[in-house]
Amino acid sequence: MMAALAKAISRATRTNVDVETVKVLVIFSGAGLLLSLVAAMIYGQAVSAALF
Template identity: 85%
Template structure:
């Protein structure tokens, strides 16, 4: 699946995209998403505590 995704990105951008590079990008994007969700959950709890 990663190879097919790398091929599709390479065709779309007309640049060479390596599967390993794609894996690193997916890992960092996933970590960023996880941190964003955790921050949103913490902020929601703080906002609820301030309102009540």
Template identity: 80%
Template sequence: MMAALAQAIFRATRTKVDVETLKLLVIFSGAGLLLSIVVAMICGEALHAALI
């Protein structure tokens, strides 16, 4: 799956993308998304409690 994604990026941008670099990018993006969702859930509850 990663190789197919790397090939699609190559076709779109004509830039050579290493599969390992792509894996690292996906891991950090996923971790950042997860962290921002957790922070939004925590701050959302605190904001909701402050408004009540």
């Protein structure tokens, strides 16, 4: 699947994208999403506690 994704990105951008590059991008994107969800959960609890 990673190879297919790398191939699609390479075709779309017309640059040579390696599978390892795609893996690094997926890892950092996943980490950013996780941190965003945690921050949203913490902020959401703080807002609900302040309102009530």
